[in-house]
Amino acid sequence: MNKVRCAYEILNDILRNKSYSNISLNKKLPFSDDKAFTTRIVLGVLEKYFELEYIIKSLTEKKSPKPVIKIILYIGIYLLKYCDRLNDKNAINMTLKLAEEIGKSSNKGFINAILVKSKSVKLPEENDFINYLSVKYSYPEWLINLYLKHFGKDFTEKLITYKKEDDLIHFRLHSISTEDLKNNNIEFTVSPLNDACYMTIENAKKADNLFPDKIVAQSLSSMLVCRAFDAINPQNILDACAAPGGKSVYLSKLYKDAQIIACDIHEHRVKLIEKYKNRLKCPNINTMLCDAAKNKSAFNEKFDCVLCDVLCSGLGIVDSKPDILINRCEDDIKKLSTIQKNILQNVSNYVKKGGILIYSTCTILPEENQLVVNEFLNSNKNFISVKIKPLVNKGTPINDFIQFYPFKDNTEGFFIAKLMRL
Secondary structure, eight states: OOHHHHHHHHHHHTTOOOOOOOHHHHHHGGGOHHHHHHHHHHHHHTTTTHHHHHHHHHSSSSSSSOHHHHHHHHHHHHHHHHHHSOOOOHHHHHHHHHHHHHHHHHHHHHHHHHHHHHHTTTOOOSSSSSHHHHHHHTTTTHHHHHHHHHHHHHHHHHHOOOOOSOOOEEEESSOOOOHHHHHHTTEEEEEESTTTEOOOOOHHHHHHHTTSSSEEOOOHHHHHHHTOOOOSSSSSSETTOOOOOOHHHHHHHHHTTTTEEEEESHHHHHHHHHHEEEEEOOOTTTEEEEOTTSSSSSTOEEEEEEEEEOOOOTTTTTTTTHHHHHHOHHHHHHHHHHHHHHHHHHHHHGEEEEEEEEESSOOGGGGTTTTHHHHHHHHHHEEOOOOOOSSSSEEEEEEEEEOOOOOOHSSOEEEEEEEEEE
């Protein structure tokens, strides 16, 4: 498939069908005749989405283009502004050819006119502060306002301007050590955790060829969620919202003698956990289809440790999944907060007296984090918060809780709360 047409198909899947960018790329990219260029267009449009949207809106004030035409314009304006390997004529011709290929030849005149005018559109200046930040750093205005409310101007600017500078990925080492990597001349950078390291994709492939199924991509903050239990010989562990299964598998390694039940509400996601645990040979994990928001009486007061890694907005991982900023809206936060409270309240029934409940998210909003936990603690006097022991020199304490901020900690933006049942 033509590289630009492939980029259109992927962006259409993300922007109109609300697919996750990583899933859509993995599914459709193999059909491109230039995978690198297609990837650049897709990620570039997602990264500059709010700027591209501003330009199109400025030039089409009377009537917004239909979604299909908008995606063509996103691609064309991106090629014009940010693709140095193309001159303006080539960028416009590529875009018009794309319009032909998807049956929109009748719109070529309109598309051409918008592309020609797009380079002359002036972007917002700093005196229009919210609009300026939104367009310059490609963040929705509602979220900038929310961040300003919670964190103030300086902190907000650091949050939204953060971009990972290197190409290193954090990998968990499953049944091998960094010594094994060193002895085989595989380059890596040390992690704060002794059972993990940072590697490039290329070195990770070398390691996987030598040690199949012994290295797994897992962020530092995700691993620290599991470490936060700091439990002594737990017998029964529940991962209540487990898919795709990374934390369950890590808990299996940390607590080899424990029986772990890994649940999810969707059958296809339970199958993902099953596949994951079989691949990494974790016989002490049992999977189960289960809705974490509905009580399962057989689970009541059964578990020494319960992990409640709830569905959230994902605003702590936008550096790797920029589509989150496009597809989320302010109403989502209120809906998610309600779901999170219901799940936390329900799974708390599954904790034994003296047992530990970990509540975690991959977001940085108080509405999904400390406000949820504090409301639970106020309504459940048989639980107390427990200070999380500092496992690494990262994270910002919020009372007994820990919040990771990407720009401060160079890891994904996770929140962890540790609760004990009295």
